[in-house]
Amino acid sequence: MKKTFYSNGKLLVTGEYLVLDGAQAFALPTKQGQNLCVETSKNHEIVWTSYDFDGQIWFQDTLSFSDITNGTRDQTESVKSTLTTILHEAYKLNPEFILNANGYNVTTELSFPKNWGLGTSSTLINNIAQWLQIDAFTLLKNSFGGSGYDIACAQNDTPILFQIKDGNPTVKQVEFNPEFKKNIYFVYLNKKQNSKTAIEAYQKNKKNNLAETIALNDQLTTAVYNAPTLLAFKYALTQHEAHLSSILETTIVKDTLFPDFDGVVKSLGAWGGDFIMAVSEHNPTAYFKSKGYETVIPYEEMILHSGNDLK
Structure with a gap:
């Protein structure tokens, strides 16, 4: 059985950096985003393939269940290490996706060039959170870090105001159609x-x-x-x-x-x-x-x- 998830990209118009300290940020979700497709497999591993907007594979590797549960990664900032960290934190929030599974084939597909900075990481994190039915803001905080405005854009189809209040993200949809x-x-x-x-x-x-x-x-x-x-x-x-x-x-x-x-x-x-x-x-x-x-x-x-x- 194949499951597909989608998240919007993002652009931050106001509140850069200050949003980390509680300032209001005005952000725009983009028409471009990222898909994540999941199919069951075997061998207690995830075969992961990531496609850029033009259909070219930009990342492909296999992650063992044991590496994900243990958080095993090398000391580099490689894509595999980052992905392992995200999945390890996801496992801590919902271990069932590893404990009750035989394996997965996962593919991701961007509809924008990955070097554009429209949210390759945030759309991935939000898609993983949808797949595993966990809180995307928590997954971001525990893995990649950042304010979370990009997660809010991933989840909303209109311009938003984003703010961290008492340590929690708040999102308000606003009209911006001048x-x-x-x-x-x-x-x-x-x-x-x-x-x-x-x-x-x-x-x-x-x-x-x-x-x-x-x-x-x-x-x-x-x-x-x-x-x-x-x-x-x-x-x-x-x-x-x-x-x-x-x-x-x-x-x-x-x-x-x-x-x-x-x-x-x-x-x-x-x-x-x-x-x-x-x-x-x-x-x-x-x-x-x-x-x-x-x-x-x-x-x-x-x-x-x-x-x-x-x-």
């Missing part, structure tokens, strides 16, 4: 940012006046998703970018890469890689391609608006 969405584009910066490294840098540099910093972040987050006009949206994004720049002591991406761009450029998620949001009166595709950035995706093609959108 007329000016036609002016919003997403541009891939040709490199994937390591989220773990970026988070470690933030934890090292964050200041003591967190309450004040978070309060301003939350005001700007509200201004972003409630913006009534394109001008108000651009202003709120610019203010948010400047606010976070001062916290991270990092130059904003527009100043470093696109100083002559006629519009607003906003970092998304971990600064320095993956996607940026570009807001412009005119289609900016030619501009970014002239700079060597070939992947420019309109808002409507990237963002999941409701459960009616096809996956």
Whole structure:
């Protein structure tokens, strides 16, 4: 018997890094995501195959049940080691999937290139949690770490507000369907940012006046998703970018890469890689391609608006 599970990808618009300390984050689930298919097998092992968006195998290996139950892994950051850790933590939450099984064939399939940073790990964790009927936020916390906003995007088909309150994730679906969405584009910066490294840098540099910093972040987050006009949206994004720049002591991406761009450029998620949001009166595709950035995706093609959108 074959079981299939699906999770949405994600883009974090506001609250980068600060979301770890209780700030509100505005995030968008993407139309692209990841499938996970499970079939029963034998030999007390999991034969795992992962496909990229173009059908090419990017990971393939066999994990023994004993390695999963014991959490046996090498000391590298290999895909197999990371997967073993996730499955070991899943086993601790629901041991029946190992104890009462003979084996599995598992395949995963991305509908976006894995180097895009849209949530290869979070969609995997949420799919595993669906398969094993365990809490995805707990599995993330025990294995990969992070705030959990990406898990929330994996589970929701509309824009969301995400916040950690008293150590627990809270998710609120919000309406974000402005007329000016036609002016919003997403541009891939040709490199994937390591989220773990970026988070470690933030934890090292964050200041003591967190309450004040978070309060301003939350005001700007509200201004972003409630913006009534394109001008108000651009202003709120610019203010948010400047606010976070001062916290991270990092130059904003527009100043470093696109100083002559006629519009607003906003970092998304971990600064320095993956996607940026570009807001412009005119289609900016030619501009970014002239700079060597070939992947420019309109808002409507990237963002999941409701459960009616096809996956």
